[in-house]
Amino acid sequence: MSSYFADFASLFEQFDVFQAFWVNIQLTFFAAIGSMLLGTVLALMRVSPIASMRWLGAGYVNIIRNTPLTIILVFLVLGVWSQLQINLSSDFNQNFFRYAVIGLAIYHAAFVCEAIRSGVNTVPVGQAEAARAIGLGFLPSARLIIFPQALRGAITPLGNTLIALTKNTTVAAAASVTEISALMKSMIEFRPDVIIAVFLTVAIGFVLIVVPVGLLTTWASRKFAVVR
């Protein structure tokens, strides 16, 4: 058994596991920002008084949410990069990192939009009516009255989306980003003797990253909840 642990330890000398996890964290960070921005705009569209905007928002959410993430990333790399030859960076590997961030942001924006929309639904309709009564238009009332309350009510679903995003960064391997799931494939290829340890390392790594996110979400949703 002790030799198994020695083999296991040598895994960390042979492969840079921490660097690979760091790539996943970076992907999560940038894609979270991107999907939050895009998702907020989509949510605005979906609750707007303009019918064509609502359709556009609903269309985006229904199409993207029902498309597998792998398909989106493979499309970006095989279609947009290889076929159309569009480079997002002069650095070869950075180019794929950016494609992966864009793909992840596009996909998760649909979920962020729905999370925020569920938050909007927690705001009593009287708030919107009061905003209209004092003469605020759609955008000012959304910015000043509705969304601040909606975001506070949407913390839990947004946290769930963030957790899903964190784990979905492993799909970035499909976009040629060397993150932990790509490294895991290398480790399985070269070190099949410690295959169980390889799986456990990756699984425990994700638990260590995701559990704090969950705890933070729970704490924040209590702290910032709108008491009604």
Add this chain to the structure above:
Amino acid sequence: MHHKKKLYSVAAMAAAAALTLTACGGGDDGGDGGGDGDSVRIGIKYDQPGLGFSDGGEYTGFDVDVAKYVAGELGYSEDQIEWVEAPSANRENMLQNNQVDMIFATYSITDARKETVDFAGPYFVAGQDLLVRADDDSINGPEDLDGKNLCSVTGSTSAENVREEVPGVNLVEQSGYADCVTMLGSGGVDAVTTDDIILAGLASTDANQGQFRVVGNTFSEEKYGVGLPKGSDQCEDINAAIEKMIDDGAWEDALTSNTEGADYQYNTELNPPTPEACAS
């Protein structure tokens, strides 16, 4: 207290489910470990044209032909063979968990793998090579790759080799070689790298015929062996079958018919190989 017990059993069930999922790969977990049972379960690739390919219930390729011959020599008729998909990352697990009796799936014999599984063979010695567009004569070996875009499969030995061999190459990693060949066709990459026979198989499919060229300048040696569960007693018989296949010409026939139209010549210095001595 009762509540806690329930929790444990739920956790145990979850763990069991997770283990079953990890061991996915299809095929029922029959109890008999080969020998003279009524069927033999053989692991092959389903997605590698020219080697192991599932074409609507038909299985074709060089690995499949060798497997059929060997199974025949071991006393199994073709309809006693149960084909099971053996993706690269699952091969050791499938042998250890007794999901297959033997694996013919471009399975290179390496010391690390010998720790967990046994090998018979080799039945072919492949080498890492390059696939380029037929009209591109600027790439004739790894030394021409500096600054070029190259595609290989995520986490594969080929990808790792080329990273060491040519540090200046721009490596794109995809989930399968078919994606790489698509990229090669559309101009995103200038070459695809992996074992020469795999490239030849890809270049000889109906859709790709005549479009690509296998460079024929190998820079590694991959001995394709037959993966067996550790401690298997079938190694000697399989080696005898492979030798017989090479002697009676069936080996050569299988190789030519499966790489037809790819403009490919296997490395005749290393092939046909002599099977190595069996472990223990």
